[in-house]
Amino acid sequence: MINNGSCLHRLMAVRFAIWDLHLYLDTHPEDEEKLCLMNSYKEKYRTLLSEFESQYGPLNAETASGCSWLKTPFPWVKGGAC
Amino acid sequence: MLQIANYLRFSATVVTLMSLEFEKKPLNAGGNQAESDGILYNSGYFVRKNNKGEIDVNNYNPPCRQKMPMQGNYAMPMQMPEKSCKGEKVNPSVCNKSAFPVNTALAMAYVPFQQSTEVYSYEKALTRGTIFPCLDKPFLMGCCK
Numbered sequence: 001m002i003n004n005g006s007c008l009h010r011l012m013a014v015r016f017a018i019w020d021l022h023l024y025l026d027t028h029p030e031d032e033e034k035l036c037l038m039n040s041y042k043e044k045y046r047t048l049l050s051e052f053e054s055q056y057g058p059l060n061a062e063t064a065s066g067c068s069w070l071k072t073p074f075p076w077v078k079g080g081a082c
Numbered sequence: 083m084l085q086i087a088n089y090l091r092f093s094a095t096v097v098t099l100m101s102l103e104f105e106k107k108p109l110n111a112g113g114n115q116a117e118s119d120g121i122l123y124n125s126g127y128f129v130r131k132n133n134k135g136e137i138d139v140n141n142y143n144p145p146c147r148q149k150m151p152m153q154g155n156y157a158m159p160m161q162m163p164e165k166s167c168k169g170e171k172v173n174p175s176v177c178n179k180s181a182f183p184v185n186t187a188l189a190m191a192y193v194p195f196q197q198s199t200e201v202y203s204y205e206k207a208l209t210r211g212t213i214f215p216c217l218d219k220p221f222l223m224g225c226c227k
Contacts, residue, residue: 009208010204013204016204016213017201017204017207017208020207020212020213020214024213024214027196028196033198034198037201
């Protein structure tokens, strides 16, 4: 089970917020406030992702080269991000 | 069987007539879009016509929205409209589009247009399944606390 305060949980939460705001902006492109909020969350996601990866290794294959992402523990095993 | 066939034919005719009725009722009069460019429907959506005069379903704009600039196949971040549908100056962060169209047709169902509202924190959004409190419906209350 993922702890609410964990880095991975925050990554998931910020990612979800970005997606939800993205859907909203499909029909409300003139809402500058929400656009700014989404952009700030994108920046936050990048920061959290770099924090996560510096501590636990690549989160997925997109940010890894070769099989380097397989060399660190998966989140659900001992020593992982959970 | 003949009665059923006749009934089905009658139903199909009614549906066709209803469709034609809506096709024939563009609301361009008084609108800010030229009739030659397309059709403004009861729903408030403006459907453009292509060069051949056919309706281009891939190119439509709600009245309150400006056409988004495109780069390749992707829409770029939008410019803030300076004027509302009625040509009045508006606060850039607020669109004057109301929850329902001005002209609502009888016997048609409408989904209210979501108004700009406050949002949850991203942590609460994940637990509630939406970042918008107005969309946080209590259908599963007790199951997903």
